[in-house]
Amino acid sequence: MLCYGVEMLDEQIERIRNEFESDTQRARSPQDLHNKYLGRKSGLVTLLLKQLQQVPAAEKPNAGKRINELKLEVEAGLDRLESEAAAQALAVRLESERVDVTLPGNRRPAGHAHPLTLVRSEIEEIFSFMGYSVEDGPEIESAFYNFEALNIPEHHPARDSQDTFYISDSLLLRTHTSPVQIRTMQKQRPPLRIICPGKVYRRDNPDATHSPAFQQIEGLAVDEGLTFRDFKGTLEFFLKSFFSQKTRVRFRPSYFAFTEPSAEVDISCIFCSGAGCRVCKASGWVEMLGAGMVDPAVFRYVDYDPEKLAGFAFGLGIERFAMLKYSVNNIQHFYDSDLRFLEQF
Numbered sequence: 001m002l003c004y005g006v007e008m009l010d011e012q013i014e015r016i017r018n019e020f021e022s023d024t025q026r027a028r029s030p031q032d033l034h035n036k037y038l039g040r041k042s043g044l045v046t047l048l049l050k051q052l053q054q055v056p057a058a059e060k061p062n063a064g065k066r067i068n069e070l071k072l073e074v075e076a077g078l079d080r081l082e083s084e085a086a087a088q089a090l091a092v093r094l095e096s097e098r099v100d101v102t103l104p105g106n107r108r109p110a111g112h113a114h115p116l117t118l119v120r121s122e123i124e125e126i127f128s129f130m131g132y133s134v135e136d137g138p139e140i141e142s143a144f145y146n147f148e149a150l151n152i153p154e155h156h157p158a159r160d161s162q163d164t165f166y167i168s169d170s171l172l173l174r175t176h177t178s179p180v181q182i183r184t185m186q187k188q189r190p191p192l193r194i195i196c197p198g199k200v201y202r203r204d205n206p207d208a209t210h211s212p213a214f215q216q217i218e219g220l221a222v223d224e225g226l227t228f229r230d231f232k233g234t235l236e237f238f239l240k241s242f243f244s245q246k247t248r249v250r251f252r253p254s255y256f257a258f259t260e261p262s263a264e265v266d267i268s269c270i271f272c273s274g275a276g277c278r279v280c281k282a283s284g285w286v287e288m289l290g291a292g293m294v295d296p297a298v299f300r301y302v303d304y305d306p307e308k309l310a311g312f313a314f315g316l317g318i319e320r321f322a323m324l325k326y327s328v329n330n331i332q333h334f335y336d337s338d339l340r341f342l343e344q345f
């Protein structure tokens, strides 16, 4: 395709321009078009520039100018194509990586305190409000602390091996938290106000209300001039704070070897308000604590002077409190570690 005059050249320029126009509209890749028009060996515009040599000298400047214009147009067109292609690629990428910020997030499951821990903490709080401190004692206990120092002599029925897990003749798993009364009085001088939460063990078969391992809270107050009224007032305040101010409290005579007089403490049934239901076995009352005034015989074991001092003590089962507070009808739920149960608290 030789060219001998400006006219022919103009035709060629026009043809290439049109071709380029339609090429750009057919959305070919900018790189392909660059090769086709500006490629170093056979690009259409490149070839045209090469033909410039054959153009007569007089027409060269003019012809050169026109080819150059075409070249600039093609370059500008390619630039535009390139930026359009880049913009389109970006749009595609943004669309495919789109994040829906309105979707709900993934909540990490968070644990929380076990219901028995919640009840224990609440009871601890009520008693620390009244000035009680929290004591601790061993779960493996000696027969001396678990029984003897609590005025439970050798052949007392509570010592029966049916109730107690023995480790040896003199070592056992404590059957109640009362041995901590003795341990605390041995290391502290009165006045004394303590509670002791902890695990206790009894040879009971597991059922809806029994477990061979459960938790108690022991309480003990010792001072000069403490009376049965202090004892009643303290437990009434505690039970009303824990359950409700409307709860009525009743003290029934009972027997424990280490308290005299002893009492079992009932509350008006929180389910039927005393009218009578299945939980309170139609009596209107539910037994919550064993308690009493510290027996002088116990003071003698720890070298406290029973002539000067008086005290009261109580023991409660944490599971029992939790069952009533949360309407749980089977103690085993607390030990099953079933999240469907635990997540309710």
Ligand code: PHE
Pocket (backbone or CB within 6 Å): 175, 176, 177, 178, 219, 256, 259, 290, 291, 292, 313, 314, 315, 316
């Ligand atoms: N330790 C007794 C029990 O486990 C409860 C109790 C504690 C009674 C303190 C009186 C005083 O049954």
